[in-house]
Amino acid sequence: MDRPGLLDWLIAPLTWLERSSGPKRLGLCFLYFLIIVVGGLLGWRWLSLWGLPDIGEPFDEARYGTVDVADADNAMVFYRKAFDSLVSPKKAKPQPVLSGAWEDCDWATTDPAVRLWLEANQKPLALWLEGAARPDSLLIQPQDLDEKSSLDELTYLPMLANLAKLEASRLQGVGNLEGAWSYYRAVLRSTRHVGRHGMSLQRTVGFNMLARATPDLIRWIDDSQMTPELLRQAIRDVEATRKMTPLNSEMIRADYFGVRETIKKVAGKSSRGGSMRGEGLFSRSISGWPIIRQFLGREPERTQRVHRLIVASNLAQCDRPGRDRPKLLSQNPMIYEIDDHTPAAVASIRPQELANWVARSDYNLVVGNAGFQFARIEGESGTFDFLLLRMSERAYTIENGQPPKKYGELLGRYLKSLPEGFEPADPVGPATGSN
Secondary structure, eight states, X not given: OOXXXXXXXXXXXXXXXXXXXXXXXXXXXXXXXXHHHHHHHHHHHHHTTTTOOOOOXXXXXXXXXXXXXXXXXXXXXXXXXXXXXXXXXXXXXXOOSSGGGGGOOOTTTSOHHHHHHHHHTHHHHHHHHHHHTSSBOOSSOGGGOSTTOOOTHHHHHHHHHHHHHHHHHHHHHTTOHHHHHHHHHHHHHHHHHTTTTOOHHHHHHHHHHHHHHHHHHHHHHTOTTOOHHHHHHHHHHHHHHHTTSOOHHHHHHHHHHHHHHHHHHHTTOOTTSSOSSSOOHHHHTOTTHHHHHHHHTTTTHHHHHHHHHHHHHHHHHTTSXXXXXXXXXXXXXXXXXXXXXXXXXXXXXXXXXXXXXXHTSSHHHHHOSXXXXXHHHHTHHHHHHHHHHHHHHHHHHHHHSSOOSBGGGGBXXXXXXXXXXXXXXXXXXXXXXXX
């Protein structure tokens, strides 16, 4: 008798079905149907990430996961001591009539209760001032950042900055402009400290602190007793403080550490047990749909791959001047067109294909508006430009008895160079012109 060949083995299920009858045939039909369904689902799952590269970790974690900052150089060591002794507005007595009085840092107009609050916080203010003089700052090691990280300092740093601005305004009111500047300079430095070696949330706090300090700084710049010498010193201090701004790549890597664990826990799920993506009437009627969708879509691996590709692409571009970066296909998430700086692993997938994968993953639901946040943080450079121009224009006006007509008149004596977009022959506009 001949041994069965390959063809015989392949058609054996059909042969068994043909030779069976009754309940046995029905049982075989059900078994075959089950095998086809399971095989189809497994095949679907296997093919679900076809065309989506897995590039692995987008940077060297061992190199960028930890930062060496000595306690003596770490502003956060002193800021934490200040937090420990701080009398918060909620515990201050008496309380101001208006709750918004805590944000008024003009000594001439602020509520008397806020003045008493400043007096009660002289010790933490002195500790904060000592911390602001430190060259660096580290809140949490980048590799330790996740959704459970304690970031209480982000709440108290703006509060301490308000105390410092209030003290600066008090000193300015009695004619001590140099003493006032020592506090304003410390406020500027603290806006840089809060984002050092940190993620975008920390950088955003620093951005907000800088924006809120600008009106107070303008009042100081425009003081009738201001001198050109003090303004020139302030210009040098602002330029030095600006250099403390961390690289964008540092923020993107810190965000990656913070988001990575969140993706593992959240992608493919929702807090209410439903699907986060593609949820419809049919899927809502299936109690286990989130688990099924997560399995078939290979979540969280799908979102992890998308996240790594976007991070690798952004790391290649984020520290370059905006004018040198390739065109953005998408603002949120930030997906760039391919250029010579694009990593080969990222260039293996077209930008539009990556955008499609983003739409078919839970990336935006987990990561949020990272692209818009990045653009906002980059905009803080314009605030420094504004302050430098305003200081130099004011110094020129005091020394010459009239404001400058062209920006080129500020070069040399006040500014080493003009901000991007300004030319020496450009007329000085009203937005930055001094009084």
